[in-house]
Amino acid sequence: MSEKRILIASLLKPINDTRMYEKLGLSLSKLPQVQVHIAGFKAPPPSAAPSNVYFHPLFQFQRLSLRRAAAQVAYYKLLQELKPSLIIVCTHELLPASHLFCRLHTCRLLYDVQENYALNLTSQDNYLPLLRQLLAFGVSSMENSLARHVAHFLVAERSYLLELRFLKARYTLLENKYKPSAGYICPAVPVQLQEKPLRLLYSGTIARLYGIFDAIALAEKLHQLEPRTTLTIIGYCADRATYQQVLEQVQARPYIDMVGGDRLVPHERIVRSILESNVGLLPYQPHRSTFRCIPTKLYEYAAHALPMVVQHNPIWHTFLQQHQAGISIDFASPDAGRLLLQIRERQFYKPGVPSGVFWDSEEQKLMAVVKQHLPQIS
Template identity: 25%
Template sequence: MTRVCHLSSAHCGLDVRIFFKECVSLAEAGFDTHLVINATPLEVEKAAVKGVKLHPLRPISGRFSRMVQQAWQCYKLGKHLDADIYHFHDAELIPYGILLSLAGKKVIYDVHEDLPKDILSKDWIPRWARGKVAGAAGVLEHLGARSFFSIATATPFIARRFRLMNPKSMDINNYPLPDELARALAPVARKRQVCYVGGICRVRGIRPLIEALPLLPDMRLVLCGRFSEADFERELCALPGWGQVDYLGYVDRDTVGKVMAESMAGAVTLFPVPNYLDSLPIKMFEYMAAELPVIASDFPLWRQIINDADAGLCVDPQSPAAIASAIRRLADDPALIEHMGKSGRQAVLSSYNWPTEADKLIKFYKDLM
């Protein structure tokens, strides 16, 4: 049996793309599947039920400690497993991916983001240094991509960039598991609330979303996710609209499903930074899978997806008034909510779903053997 080992020093536990989609799909296809990642004992047990052997990393606090010490720990644990194929998910593991390649292993680099573009919007990197760091990251990816056997990317746009460095690059799009968030046969009543699920930072557009709330006094925002910076959390808590926010923090997938089922729209109003313009945000497709109309940033690619599916409304993500207007339009028309919700789910079932991508992933792996 072919042994495969996924490596991640930056993600946690039962990550949706890494564990539930890729690792579980590989295990179901008959691969001896291992995952080295930050995890709890309970998560190790849950992974075993799905046929995945999870190897937890020793917890390390601090961003830079993780990027150095935990990356090394991840490599050492993974190397000990002596897998046939190594599949890693974080840029800090690129040097170790090169070492595994030099040792004769087949190595896949899974690129979740356009890293150089992503770095340009990182608040924790001084503005004057972002261009230099982004350039260095691009050089590192270029060196690695030429060494690795193949590249898997989360969007076709990232795959296009990597094919210039490694022709064995393929997009394995991060589309949703279609049944995970489906509304029940007897769905719960929708509340006058909009939800946002995901990481919380400035460029995710959360501030204008909260600033829209005072324009809609009877509307609430359910916010699920972790803040990237404590200062930004304090900034948002001081806004007048914060009184209309139900902040749940990081929640499990069952709670995500419940929040989406009770909401009348899902927001993905990310700012127009370079990394987002051609991205395919998983939350947009998860809202669609949950029969939830999407209020999305008016980027050309997103507008095409939303309009073709008739699954929501596109707005200026930096305009509280535009966001409030879209929410009000939906709140005033329950039939439109149901129509857009059902249209979005149909688009997921026909085009934007993980089973289609899982077939690509399995073929991708079999072609390596």
Template identity: 30%
Template sequence: MIVFKSIFFIIFAIVQNKLPVEKPKIAIASVLKPLQDARAFYRLGLSLRETNKYHLNIIGFSLKNEPLEEDLSHFKLFDQERSAWKRFFVNIKFLGLLKKIKPKLLIVTTYELLPAALIMKFLLRYKLIYDLQENYILNVKQNKTLPKWKQNLAVFWIVLVENMSKPFVDHYIFAEDCYKREFPGIANFTVLENKFYGEIKSVSPTKFESNQAIEFLISGTLTPVYGVIEAMHWFAEILKVYPNFHLKIVGHYPIKFYGKEMRELASKVPQISLEISENPVDYKQILEAYETCGIVLLPYYQLPSISPKIPSKMYECLALGKPFIFSPNSEWKQIANQYQSGLEFEFTDLKNAVSNLEDFLKLTFYCKAPKQEVRFDRAVFLRLIEGYF
């Protein structure tokens, strides 16, 4: 009789919220991204956190200890330089973290973590979602940052890991709509593009004033195929006529020689300031840079690994009401034209750099204000997650 009364009072206390009920654990894991990454933390993580239904575990890279927060835990896979050797053995550390966390649902954002994710899936019986953020095989082939033998080895490994994982991944999230064409063998997917995570800024038609001192911005990952050096040379040409302009570059460079090249070039141009690092930077730092900038530069190379995608920076510009200049791309132009938000340039066309920019500065921007169509679709994401609980 005493036992039955005890059980009754425990159940009653839970119903009255007097005893804590452990929330289901969800882990979101990445190798290359910072703990407070634009997609894993802001788009996916904060969307889940707002429901107050789950305990979130964010796994990634950080040089600092993140503050403790209710229903949010951070775990570092790396806290210093991420060498290729350390990345090769990252699955060993990831195994230990999964054993410690014991998630009910795991979202991995890179192929590198799939081996450990599959092993622990059999042991812990969690659901596995692969957030496919990049076409990694195409990236390796097109970006040309590796010697040929390393490139071939990387492609072989990615193909092996992704194909072996396919039967055991419960669902895929495509970060780009073009992945529907690039991955025809995947049927269980949801498209969730890298649109802006926060509130859309209310904007009205705007125009630059004559003789206005303008700050230009390049942000995010800084690699050769993103055209940063070409944009710096383009900006140096602009300064010959507009010496009061300023260019800020914020982000991280995964290739050391490229960071050195940027620093050497910036040292010769006082109007270019760098906030760059070998390590990933928190998304908050990039958002802060948007607050003071006037024009955003998107000087991406038009490679098959880049041109079919919509840059997240474009959605950020639209959401924050920032005019932008981008490399020629018909799909990007179509989006920009909807709002009169930007113009396409050839950043390598130094001869016409000034005249092209002057044509740009004459325009009136944001004649049509962007609305919820440029915002990350939280509702679709949350419905997907709720289907597993």
């Protein structure tokens, strides 16, 4: 039996992206007689990838540029070269080219819906107001018009099931749960921080909306109370102005360290920072584009029994209470003294590491969907 080729593609995510490679890619590489190809933004390929996983770093451009439009040509050339049997598109912009290829060849199309793109565009300040509305209209029109040609939808957030009408009943919820690496060891619980110096962590996308400046402000307050307190910021900042502001604030505070910032950071390096820290910060600013979502780092921190300080949100607060995983506060006006007392007095993760935060359950659902659309695979 000849090998079937599965292409996982994103215009904006790097080829070593956690969801594309570590979750979708590595899971599907376990199927017999399958090659997994990952196309995305230019980044260092993972060094320990299985022999049947291939990387195609096709894209490298600024957010608004002609090279972004030209990337469609490079992508379609890759489709013609690989002739995949199944395409998993992780960015809306690659839907038209993927649909065209599937019309002309024996190939199925899955759409991995990682964000509510139209809502993000209209509610966030990444573009000028008129441009935001035009881009959101274009994205929404594209998704709705091509939805009937998508064989199945993979959906990263439960909230999208209510927000995105084009999903209909052809979807499988694949939440961004944590997939441990081979060296993962289940941490000892409960966790107590009575005497230990606070090693705070902000990981992932560095952005104002995600509360980077609130994290720095809280770290400063806690450092004033306990001078041994440190903060590690690790991740990538796409906005240059924000990056410069963060850099200036970090340089003025020797107890804050930044890893990455103006460059992508491999996920294994982020995991190492989780292991080196004892309090994880989730200072997301209240916003309609993130309010009903579950941050990936919430699963990551819980898997490593890392106590969390989280912006108050009904969904996140329920999770913290259920698993005794952390403390909810208002990052806009934190009571640092009270927070410090709570951190020192509480025992975290007394019920144990939550079993529901791991990717295993999602992998089973993914395999079932892919086998359905690659019937020769057993």
